[in-house]
Amino acid sequence: MSELKLEAKQGIDQQTINSVKSLGESYKYGFTTDIDMEYAPKGLSEEIVKLISKKNDEPDWMLNWRLEAYKRWVKMDEPNWPMLNYKGIDYNDQYYYAKPKSLEKKPKSLDEVEPALLETYAKLGIPLKEQEFLAGVIGAENNMDTKPKKVAVDAVFDSVSVGTTFKDELEKLGIIFCSISEAIKLYPDLVKKYIGTVVPRTDNYFATLNSAVFSDGSFVYIPEGVKCPMELSTYFRINAENTGQFERTLIIADKKSYVSYLEGCTAPMRDTHQLHAAVVELVVLDEASIKYSTVQNWYPGDENGKGGIYNFVTKRADCRGVNSKVMWTQIETGSAVTWKYPSCILRGDNSQGEFYSVAIANNYQQADTGTKMIHLGKGTRSRIVSKGISAGKAQNTYRGLVNIHPKAANSRNFTQCDSLLIGNKCGAHTVPYIENKNNSSRTEHEATTSKIDDDQLFYCLQRGINEEDAVALIINGFCKEVLQALPMEFALEAQKLVAISLEGSVG
Amino acid sequence: MFEIKDLHVNISEVEKKIISGINLKINPGEVHAIMGPNGSGKSTLSYTLSGKEGYEIEKGDIELDGESILDDEPDERAAKGIFLAFQYPIEIPGVGNLSFIRTALNSQRKFNGKDELNPAEFLKILREKADFLNVDMEMLKRPLNVGFSGGEKKRNEILQMALLEPRFCILDETDSGLDVDAMKQVSKGVNFLRSENRSFLIITHYQRLLNYIKPDFVHIMAKGKIIKTGGPELALEVENQGYTHLLN
Ligand SMILES: Nc1ncnc2c1ncn2[C@@H]1O[C@H](COP(=O)(O)OP(=O)(O)O)[C@@H](O)[C@H]1O
Ligand SMILES: [Mg+2]
Numbered sequence: 001m002s003e004l005k006l007e008a009k010q011g012i013d014q015q016t017i018n019s020v021k022s023l024g025e026s027y028k029y030g031f032t033t034d035i036d037m038e039y040a041p042k043g044l045s046e047e048i049v050k051l052i053s054k055k056n057d058e059p060d061w062m063l064n065w066r067l068e069a070y071k072r073w074v075k076m077d078e079p080n081w082p083m084l085n086y087k088g089i090d091y092n093d094q095y096y097y098a099k100p101k102s103l104e105k106k107p108k109s110l111d112e113v114e115p116a117l118l119e120t121y122a123k124l125g126i127p128l129k130e131q132e133f134l135a136g137v138i139g140a141e142n143n144m145d146t147k148p149k150k151v152a153v154d155a156v157f158d159s160v161s162v163g164t165t166f167k168d169e170l171e172k173l174g175i176i177f178c179s180i181s182e183a184i185k186l187y188p189d190l191v192k193k194y195i196g197t198v199v200p201r202t203d204n205y206f207a208t209l210n211s212a213v214f215s216d217g218s219f220v221y222i223p224e225g226v227k228c229p230m231e232l233s234t235y236f237r238i239n240a241e242n243t244g245q246f247e248r249t250l251i252i253a254d255k256k257s258y259v260s261y262l263e264g265c266t267a268p269m270r271d272t273h274q275l276h277a278a279v280v281e282l283v284v285l286d287e288a289s290i291k292y293s294t295v296q297n298w299y300p301g302d303e304n305g306k307g308g309i310y311n312f313v314t315k316r317a318d319c320r321g322v323n324s325k326v327m328w329t330q331i332e333t334g335s336a337v338t339w340k341y342p343s344c345i346l347r348g349d350n351s352q353g354e355f356y357s358v359a360i361a362n363n364y365q366q367a368d369t370g371t372k373m374i375h376l377g378k379g380t381r382s383r384i385v386s387k388g389i390s391a392g393k394a395q396n397t398y399r400g401l402v403n404i405h406p407k408a409a410n411s412r413n414f415t416q417c418d419s420l421l422i423g424n425k426c427g428a429h430t431v432p433y434i435e436n437k438n439n440s441s442r443t444e445h446e447a448t449t450s451k452i453d454d455d456q457l458f459y460c461l462q463r464g465i466n467e468e469d470a471v472a473l474i475i476n477g478f479c480k481e482v483l484q485a486l487p488m489e490f491a492l493e494a495q496k497l498v499a500i501s502l503e504g505s506v507g
Numbered sequence: 508m509f510e511i512k513d514l515h516v517n518i519s520e521v522e523k524k525i526i527s528g529i530n531l532k533i534n535p536g537e538v539h540a541i542m543g544p545n546g547s548g549k550s551t552l553s554y555t556l557s558g559k560e561g562y563e564i565e566k567g568d569i570e571l572d573g574e575s576i577l578d579d580e581p582d583e584r585a586a587k588g589i590f591l592a593f594q595y596p597i598e599i600p601g602v603g604n605l606s607f608i609r610t611a612l613n614s615q616r617k618f619n620g621k622d623e624l625n626p627a628e629f630l631k632i633l634r635e636k637a638d639f640l641n642v643d644m645e646m647l648k649r650p651l652n653v654g655f656s657g658g659e660k661k662r663n664e665i666l667q668m669a670l671l672e673p674r675f676c677i678l679d680e681t682d683s684g685l686d687v688d689a690m691k692q693v694s695k696g697v698n699f700l701r702s703e704n705r706s707f708l709i710i711t712h713y714q715r716l717l718n719y720i721k722p723d724f725v726h727i728m729a730k731g732k733i734i735k736t737g738g739p740e741l742a743l744e745v746e747n748q749g750y751t752h753l754l755n
Contacts, residue, residue: 463614
């Protein structure tokens, strides 16, 4: 390439970079809530584990479960296999429990919730009132369905749940939707039966840590034959400084039931890194299905890589029943570091797992994410659609495992991994592991890497669309298949988020 | 009025001079045709007028109503009424044709201080024009130009032109690759849009398009210059005798 040509090319790249500049600058949820907090002493020890258990007023079996996890954890080492480069975490230099003082007693209704907390959720646009949502619809002209929809919300603030909406209405159908700390007390048999059966306490470093110190999270039980009539959602908010958030979610879909669940996450802008290590367990029985969607928008750090959330999450679904189905959809736009592989164990015959993912990494963000599809039953099917977008100096890795066991006859996997690069200082990596041990089963893998095309951009500009909107349009097009997999109520929100993530000064 | 004054253009990527001094004055309501052999710089001219990156203006000016538009970004030029029907319309996967056109129209309306159209209002206008141009709803729901046939792509360009209602329309070889029926449809669209305050610059390789769209002026372009200007009869001359006799 001639120098002039190179310069012109770099100029164009630079413009594109500018136009998608800085997730940090445009992070809309970076405010802090000034509120009286109660902290457990800094650091991690058996005493802290006991304290968290006591704060939650837990039965002995739960405490013992935690202590065993803790004993195990101290002997474990942090994994170093992901394609991530981050400063070691000092596990003794953070808080493991932080709770607004006003939540000492769990509020019985919204009127009892401290105004500062209510304001926080109002600012985040999260409905704590039992109100109907006006459905956000992609391409409204194609779909005129704008019927208001109900969305039940569990709101977790730092270490505790603030409240859960539509509980009564759901209870009439036998559906349990509450915080996990409540569930441990009110439905100990259910919790005992299922907790740790999908992600064992010994599973991995971060899951074991979570098992020892998780403070709250959501619990869902859908009884046999019930289709949950509304979206269930949990919003996680980290507010306190130097505090880790360790939540645990357990969802059980009994035979022939259905539920769609969404989690959202945000955190203030801070210079220091904060740890978020969650565990999500899904249990899917015969003919049941769970649709689990995530819009992860933790603070990603600033454009120089300062601050941001370390997001180490273990999510797994166990399709125990025949014909059971799980669909993971994730929009990962935030966090400084993301380490996350929502997985499906396809144990039941003819069970199905799907994974739809958009991971955006900008500036110095690092994402190492993907899925594991473990085919154990006969006739099991899995489908993986991963869209990675990298900009700035970010590194985006898709890591996926498809494992077809010898007994999983007639099983199928289809994997599609597409990467979009913006500028020439970022990276995209695809690490697929495929192990097929059954001759009658098939796997298919397709991968593409592309750049935002200057001709596409010019075509949009020539029609009068400005550069920023044009980039958002092209990127939304790139992610379309995944965005469409989200529940209607959140699709528009996610589409906007993708645009905001890439918002910035033009040229 | 649209005016090109002594325009000299280099393609930055190859440091090559492509346009070497073009002058052209296009009054409202006029239709100008540019014909010329492959590689004479016709597409380069259309990209330069619409402001594409990588075309360096060494000398000269482009004016709309007496004001230079050289400092305007392509989207600003578009909103001021310059439209380019691409020789090779671009495919954008995942972006619905209909959403794309609506976004474009509303962006331009916003730029010009008009209210954006809501989906229902937009759909009404779209239906009318789509019907007239024989574009069916199915084509509007597909991703922009993806998997469109050559004819569909060109009709879609004309549809966008009809909706955006530009003042100055550049058609870059819109007829190439079209069969007679498709060409008639495209011409019908263009003729319908002809009006006293809209002007056209029609780039074509073949005289036959000009049987359907009657130009006021025909310019012959070669090696980055306009070497001859005349009326419709000049196009016929080229048709019968080729370019060679004009090139010397
Ligand atoms: N991006 C480019 N890089 C290098 N050369 C180019 C580029 N675009 C056009 N050219 C050259 O410029 C000349 C004019 O091209 P073009 O404007 O496409 O001609 P026409 O449309 O009349 O066929 C040709 O010699 C072509 O090879
Ligand atoms: Mg050309």
